[in-house]
Amino acid sequence: MTTETILILGGSFGGVSAAHYALRHIIPQLPKQDGKTYNVTLVNPSTDFYWRIAGPRVAASKTLMPYDKVFLPIEPHFAYAKDQFNFVQGTATSVDPVAQTVTVQTPSGERTVSYAALVIATGVSTPSPLFTQTTDRAALEAEFESFHKTLANAKSIVIGGAGPVGVETAGELGEFLNGKPGFFSSGPKKPKAKVTLISAEGKMLPILRESISKKAEKMLKALGVNVVYNTKVITATPSGEGGKTAVQLSNGETLDADIYIDATGARPNTSFLPSDWLDSRQKVAVNPKTLRVEAPxxxxxxxxxxxxxHTRGGAIDLPNAIGTAMTNLRTDLIAHITQKAPGPDRHYEANLAESQIVPIGTSKGVGAFNGNALPSVMVWGMKGRDYMLGMLAQATLNGDNYKKEGKWKPQPLASSG
Incomplete structure (x- = not known):
């Protein structure tokens, strides 16, 4: 008896979803072959799924957002398919396209995993280690512990980048350190820390319209956050004086910060892949309709x-991407098994609607969904209350979106990450 593998690299939103889809809608539909079975193998650096959406609140306080809420074991959610599912804790270090193998560095050493089909879902890494996971739970918790010790005495915080991660983090830290303003107050009476948010553009939150960005600025100001526009962070250098960082800005100013948080963007986790599989941004170059890699x-x-x-980032269009990529994987695998011409492709359509939900502190926020601006109370109800942990965490890990095949309606997930 031989077993062939659908290998999935990455155990965050995309990888976990792809694994559930493969187990429910690919393996059961593959032609039966004497002496051959198929399984799904998921590779991830941690045994836990990190709910990175909540990273900004964890950064403010593990009391507000305990670790046990954001680190969720992966394997128990695949118990329904235990005979067809393998989990490997490790990090992919190279791919051999000819042999169709991936080399994985695990805690116990290097191993090679063969694949009949490969799904790359390794995601991106943020410059700050607080908002994505490339290590195990213990290492990321240690990062938070170190950050919280510094935060306790911080008087000046600079955040570079005014996308959703930067804005949410500024709001969480501003409220945690400076408190909520009074009902008729435009800002905190006795702020403990000066929080400065640096935006390279003329407005924050690029996906959202300017009026929503202005609303976010007003909410941030009430929490003691100052926003600097049309300015880039040139360098952030430890000054050696009391642990401060000298943050040099493109406007010629230099800010001395007790804490500097780089939220300027994300870098794709692709260093292990063949260079000719990547585009100029170091993302995996895919056919934008079929989500296949078509490199030699x-x-x-x-x-x-x-x-x-194929994507501008975020999870808003992930269900359609999962359905497209995995349907085409199944079509191609069946054609390979039967040696017959493949069936028709399924095509991906990017969701480019104005959709982003951004909490600002624990009780307010801004956002839009499918082009419709949302009131602050709705942003709180949908996301700001607990960063969607109660609404979506278990459903995501269980693969609830993929229990049935079809086109899924977008869920309100577009946010940090």
Whole structure:
């Protein structure tokens, strides 16, 4: 008896979703072959799924957002398919397209995993280690512990980048350190820390309209956050004086910060892949309709999530991407098994509607969904209350969106990450 593998690299939103889809809608539909079975193998650096959406609140306080709420074990959610599912804790270090193998560095050493089909869902890494996971739970918790010790005595905080992660983090830290303003107050009476948010553009939150960005600025100001526009962070250098960082700005100013948080963007986790599989941004170059990798030597290789060239980032269009990539994987695998012409492709359509939900502190926020601006109370109800942990965390890990095939309606997930 031989077993062939649908190998999925990455255990965040895209990888976990792809694994559930493969177990429910691919393996059961593959033609039966004497002496051959198929399984799904998921590779991830941690045994826990990090709910990175909540990273900004964890950064403010583990009391407000305990670790046990944001680190969720992966394997128990695949118990329904235990005979067809394997989990490997490790990090992919190289791919051999000819042999169709991936080398994985695990805690116990290096191993090689063969694949009949490969799904790349390794996502992106943020410059600050607080908002994505490339290590195990213990290492990321240690990062938070170190950050919280510094935060306790911080008087000046500079955040570079005014996308959703930067704005949410500024709001969480501003409220945690400076408190909520009074009902008729435009700002905190006795702020403990000066929080400065640096925006490279003329407005924050690029996906959202300017009026929503202005509303966010007003909310941030009430929490003691000052926003600097049309300015870039040039360098952030430890000054050696009391642990401060000298943050040099493109406007010629230098800010001395007790804490500097780089939220300027994300870098795709693709260093292990063949260079000719990547585009100029180092994302995986995919056919934007089929989500296949079409580089030479890439046999039955697909991409889901932020690591691919097809998406502007975020989870808002992930269900359609999962359905597209995995349906085409199944079509190609069946054609390979039967040696017959493949069936028709399914095509991906990016969701480019104005959709982003951004909490600002624990009780307010701004956002839009499918082009409709949302009131602050709705942003709080949808996300700001607990960063969607109660609404979506278990459903995501259980793969609830993928219990049935079809086109899924977008869920309000577009936010940090």
């Amino acid at each position: 030597g890439a046999t039955r290789v697909y991409v889901v999530g932020d690591v691919g060239s």
